[in-house]
Amino acid sequence: MARLLIDKDVCTGCESCVPACPFGALSMKEGIAVVDDKCTFCGACVDVCPVSAITLEKEEKAVTIDVAAYKDVWIFIEHESGKLSNVSFELLGEGRKLADSIGCKLCGMLFGDKEIIDQFAKEAIAYGAEKVYVMESPFLKEYRTDPYAKAAVDLIRKYKPEIVLFGATTQGRDFAGTVATTLEAGLTADCTGLDIDPETKYLKQTRPAFGGNIMATILDYPNYRPQMSTVRPKVFPMPPRDDSRKGEIIRETLQMTEDQIRTKVLEFIRGAETINLVDAEIIISGGRGVGGPEGFKPIRELAEVLGAAVGASRAAVDSGWVPYEHQVGQTGRTVRPKIYIACGISGSVQHQAGMKTSDIIVAINKDPEAPIFKIATYGIVGDLFAVIPMVKEEFKKRLGR
Amino acid sequence: MKIAVCIKQVPDTTDVKIDPKTNTLVREGVASITNPFDEYAVEEALLIKEKHGGEVHVISMGPPQAIDILKNALAVGADKVYLVSDRAFAGADTLATAYALSKTIKTISDVDLVICGKQAIDGDTAQVGPGIATRLGIPQLTYVSKIREINLEKKKIIVERLLEHGREVVESSLPALLTVVKDINEPRLPSLLGIKKAAKAQIPTLTSKDIGADENKIGLKGSPTWVMKVFSPEARGGSGEILKGELTEVAHLLVNKLMDTKFIK
Numbered sequence: 001m002a003r004l005l006i007d008k009d010v011c012t013g014c015e016s017c018v019p020a021c022p023f024g025a026l027s028m029k030e031g032i033a034v035v036d037d038k039c040t041f042c043g044a045c046v047d048v049c050p051v052s053a054i055t056l057e058k059e060e061k062a063v064t065i066d067v068a069a070y071k072d073v074w075i076f077i078e079h080e081s082g083k084l085s086n087v088s089f090e091l092l093g094e095g096r097k098l099a100d101s102i103g104c105k106l107c108g109m110l111f112g113d114k115e116i117i118d119q120f121a122k123e124a125i126a127y128g129a130e131k132v133y134v135m136e137s138p139f140l141k142e143y144r145t146d147p148y149a150k151a152a153v154d155l156i157r158k159y160k161p162e163i164v165l166f167g168a169t170t171q172g173r174d175f176a177g178t179v180a181t182t183l184e185a186g187l188t189a190d191c192t193g194l195d196i197d198p199e200t201k202y203l204k205q206t207r208p209a210f211g212g213n214i215m216a217t218i219l220d221y222p223n224y225r226p227q228m229s230t231v232r233p234k235v236f237p238m239p240p241r242d243d244s245r246k247g248e249i250i251r252e253t254l255q256m257t258e259d260q261i262r263t264k265v266l267e268f269i270r271g272a273e274t275i276n277l278v279d280a281e282i283i284i285s286g287g288r289g290v291g292g293p294e295g296f297k298p299i300r301e302l303a304e305v306l307g308a309a310v311g312a313s314r315a316a317v318d319s320g321w322v323p324y325e326h327q328v329g330q331t332g333r334t335v336r337p338k339i340y341i342a343c344g345i346s347g348s349v350q351h352q353a354g355m356k357t358s359d360i361i362v363a364i365n366k367d368p369e370a371p372i373f374k375i376a377t378y379g380i381v382g383d384l385f386a387v388i389p390m391v392k393e394e395f396k397k398r399l400g401r
Numbered sequence: 402m403k404i405a406v407c408i409k410q411v412p413d414t415t416d417v418k419i420d421p422k423t424n425t426l427v428r429e430g431v432a433s434i435t436n437p438f439d440e441y442a443v444e445e446a447l448l449i450k451e452k453h454g455g456e457v458h459v460i461s462m463g464p465p466q467a468i469d470i471l472k473n474a475l476a477v478g479a480d481k482v483y484l485v486s487d488r489a490f491a492g493a494d495t496l497a498t499a500y501a502l503s504k505t506i507k508t509i510s511d512v513d514l515v516i517c518g519k520q521a522i523d524g525d526t527a528q529v530g531p532g533i534a535t536r537l538g539i540p541q542l543t544y545v546s547k548i549r550e551i552n553l554e555k556k557k558i559i560v561e562r563l564l565e566h567g568r569e570v571v572e573s574s575l576p577a578l579l580t581v582v583k584d585i586n587e588p589r590l591p592s593l594l595g596i597k598k599a600a601k602a603q604i605p606t607l608t609s610k611d612i613g614a615d616e617n618k619i620g621l622k623g624s625p626t627w628v629m630k631v632f633s634p635e636a637r638g639g640s641g642e643i644l645k646g647e648l649t650e651v652a653h654l655l656v657n658k659l660m661d662t663k664f665i666k
Contacts, residue, residue, distance in 0.1 A: 002492050002621045022631055024412070024431065037464040041492040041621060042628040058621065081566065145531075145541055170564045174543045177531030181499060186625030189495075189526035208634065210412070210523055217629045224625035262540040263573040266559065270567040278565045281664060306665060324546075324584035325563060330522055331437050331583050338664035356637065360662060362655065363641070376641035378658055380651055390652035398660060 002041045003057045006033050010053035017045035017054060022214055042216075070225040073099040074161040076152070077110040077124050077132070078171055080143065081268070084120055086238065086279070087167030091231060092127040093239030094194060095165060101198045104162065108132040111151050111254075113141040118249075125247035127239055132247060133159065137254040139261060143171050146261045149178040151254050156183060158252075161226045163203055165194075168230035169278070176230050186220035188229045192357075193217075203227040211330050211353030233278065234336040271325060275309040282339045285311030285328055285355075286321075289344015289365060289384060293321040298388045299343055305395050311335065311355075313345045329354035343384040347372025364388065402455030402553060404446040405512045407502050407533065408439035408474065410467040411523040435470040438518025441581045444588040445548070446516050447478050453551060456480045458512070460505050462490060462498060468604050475599035476591030483509075487608040492621035495524075499532025501619050504612040506537060514558070515578040519544055527580070534578035542573055546584040551575075 013031040020026075025038035026045060033045075033054070046054045073095045078085040092106065099106040108124035110117065114136050121132040135151045156164065156179070164179075166172035168190040180187035192215075193206035205218045205227075220227045277283060284303045286296050296310065303310050312326040328335055330350040340358035345351060347363070347370055355361070356375050363376035364384045373379045380387055395401075413434045435443075446457045459474040461467045462485040471482040485505050493501065506512050515537070520527035527543070534541035546563040549570070556575040561568045563582050591599070609619055617623060644651045644658075659665055 037488065037491070039491065040628075042631055044631045047630065058627075080564075149535075170544050170562075173527045174531060174541070177495075177528040178535045178541065180528070181496060181532045181535035184496065184625070187495065187528060188626060189524075189528055204629065209525060209631075211525070212634060214631050215634050216631045218626050219629050220625050221627065262577075263542070263571050266570040266572055268567055268569050269561075276566055324582070327583070339659060339662070360659070360664070361637075361641070362659070368643075373641060373643070375637050377637075378655060379641050379643045380655065381643060382648065382651070386648055387652060390648060391655055394652050394656040395665075398656060399665070 004035045004039050004041060004045075005055045005057055006035060007053045007055075008032050010051050012051055012053075014050060016048045016050060020044050020048040022210065064223055065225060067222055067225060070160045070162045072105045072107050072159075072161045074107045074109050074133075074164045074226075075124075075129070076164065076166040076172065076175070077108045077120060078167050078169065079112065079116065079120060080171060082116065084123055085167055085169060085233075087169060087172075087231070087233040088124070089127045089238050090233065090236040091165045091167065092124065092129060094231070094236040095163075096128045096239065098163060098194065098196050098203070101196050102162070102201050105130045107161070109152065109155060109164070110134045111140040111148055112136065113138050115141075121249050122243075125245050126241045126243045128245070130247050131250060133250050133252065135252050135254045139256065139258060140254060142265060143175070144261060144263055144265065145174055145178055146263065147254060147256055148175055149182060150256050152179045153182050154255060155252060156226060162201060164226045164228045166228070166230045168232045172230050176228060180228055183226075184224070185226055185228055186224050188218045191229045191231045192235050194229065194231070203229070205229045211349060212356060213349070232334070232336070273309060275307065277309045277311055277326070277328065277333050277335050280309035280335070280337050282306050282308035282341075283311045283328070283335055283337045283355075283358075284308050284341045284343065285313065285345060286316055286343050287313035287345030287351075288315040288319075290316060290321065291344075295344075295385075296322055298385060298392070302341075302388050302392045302395070305392055305399070305401055311340075313351050342372050342376075343388060345372055346370045347375065402449060402453045402514065402551075403509075403512050404449060404455060404457050404514045404516060405506050405509055406439070406442050406446045406457065406459045406474075406479070407515070407517045407529070408443065408459060408461045408470055409436045409518075409521045410434070410461060410463050410470045411436045411521055433466065433469065435473055436518055436521045436523075438520060438522070438581065438583065440518075440588040441583055441585050442516040442518050443474055443477060443479065444586045445579075445581055446514075447589070448586060449514070449548070449551065453553060455513075458483070458509050460485060460502060460509075462486070462501055462505070465606075471604050472599040472602065473591065475602055476595040477589055478595065482604055484604050484606045485612065486606050489609045489616065489620050492624060493619060494624035494626045495526050495528035495532055496625055497619050497623035499529045500536055500623060501609070501612065501614055502529065503533045503536035504614050505607060506533065508607065508612045513553075513576050515539070515576070517578065517580045519580045519582050530578060530580035537576075537578070539576045539578055540573045541578045541580070542571055543580045545579045545581045548579075548585075
């Protein structure tokens with residue numbers, strides 16, 4: 001078991017470590033720092049101690065697997081409703097850099113039925129995959145945990161990739177959690193940064209935690225491979241598409257029968273909105289300040305002019321003014337559009353957790369003290385019912401709509 | 402119908418602030434709460450029990466103070482609660498946590514349905530639910546926003562899953578594991594009687610031995626990942642620009658600024 005050791009003779013009682021602990025495990029007792037059961041051995045305190053009184057004793061793990069057998073960077077090529085997900089292309093772009101750093105191949109992992117498989121494999125190659133491992137079966141037509149996990153686990157066990165990346169979508173997170181558990185491999189969720197050491201091939205996976213209030217960089221111990229992460233969509237740019245690229249397609253057979261699959265998709269009810277929050281480049285959101293369901297009318301009108309999606313704060317959703325699928329924030333969706341326009345939203349920490357990585361944030365609020373102005377790129381102090389229609393008319397003029 | 406619910410104690414991150422001098426998280430006075438998504442999980446279990454009969458067993462893995470959230474679960478109507486706590490669990494990542502919780506559910510035995518929140522608001526991984534299902538060898542239904550039907554005789558469940566582009570209606574065999582989103586229900590408040598009962602209750606603690614855990618699969622030893630460092634995110638570049646002037650002027654200015662970004666097509 002690991003231990004956090006505090007050298008009583010060295011500790012000066014400066015208290016630097018107490019606020020540094022993300023888990024509140026450190027406190028002062030008789031002028032000396034002490035640690036309690038909440039410690040998770042993250043090591044945050046070790047770095048801040050000015051006199052190096054704190055050390056983290058970790059049990060050395062024996063390397064029991066042949067790490068050298070693991071090579072190549074794999075990207076899970078996700079599709080939904082007959083369309084490839086952009087995050088897969090973004091990951092092919094980022095995967096290219098990782099593969100080049102450690103001198104290996106960039107590969108895709110693609111499952112589907114025969115209607116789509118060849119075309120999607122070609123697209124993955126056009127975006128940079130040198131090899132695509134495919135399994136084709138009517139059972140793999142749409143995502144279901146059982147057949148997809150079986151397919152991925154079999155391929156990974158056979159071909160031993162060094163790294164496997166998935167999009168941090170609902171599909172990717174459902175899928176990767178199962179695959180990693182079956183393989184008993186590490187999995188880091190919802191990464192926003194990836195970096196690789198060209199010598200050791202250790203993947204440094206950076207992700208937000210505590211609603212984006214802290215960032216953590218996570219590594220896999222060397223006796224666990226592959227290194228796997230889910231990566232948040234829209235973090236990495238789309239790589240250029242080149243249809244002249246050539247790649248190899250490797251076909252394997254799914255070793256599963258229909259009766260082994262425990263779930264069945266009965267129907268898919270498409271959302272009423274034509275533009276969904278996760279894919280949207282522009283989002284216009286309303287909060288408590290819109291005052292009621294009819295208050296969303298000007299927001300929807302502006303959204304229509306700009307081809308934007310409509311978001312909402314928790315206050316607006318909990319008041320029953322808009323359905324839950326519009327909620328942005330800690331208990332709703334996390335979004336990362338190019339432009340986020342917050343109307344009548346005060347900007348609580350929870351709301352910010354879902355939108356503060358947007359490229360441009362516009363805040364429209366009556367209250368000049370609203371916290372949303374602190375993170376806004378542009379702010380307008382005023383009544384949204386006066387401002388938004390005017391902004392809409394101005395856009396209509398400029399865009400000729 | 403025997404239902405197991407997994408809940409986690411998390412800091413109420415509303416109060417989490419970064420100290421501008423030390424650039425670290427200020428934790429003083431931060432209250433601990435039940436992870437919000439887990440409250441929906443407990444409520445859904447209670448609703449199912451009311452409709453189909455059965456027992457609701459609530460589990461929390463964590464330090465001894467996690468007893469507080471288990472008392473809350475008792476107060477709203479859980480039949481049994483368990484604190485899974487042992488120094489040997491410390492430093493567990495999602496793989497080791499899911500393993501320990503799955504062993505606990507096996508210890509409870511004959512569970513028809515496991516319900517978890519979609520994710521915890523501190524770690525935000527959404528990995529423990531699928532991890533438990535995989536360890537138990539039962540199907541998982543994640544992001545559930547509605548239970549349409551439970552058929553105990555046929556051992557079937559039909560749910561709606563809230564995905565990016567809409568809702569997927571899925572049928573699964575039972576036992577199964579669900580992770581739930583906020584839309585699924587509105588958690589009840591505890592009754593006065595419930596609070597009194599919970600206050601007096603003795604909460605059993607299960608150690609790694611009690612759940613028959615393999616010591617190589619728990620805590621730091623059973624965790625493939627480790628945290629190399631934690632740091633503050635970069636603050637957004639400078640404070641924003643407040644556009645001032647007459648309303649028409651301000652609207653004009655904003656449109657100019659946004660058109661300049663080339664993001665509007």
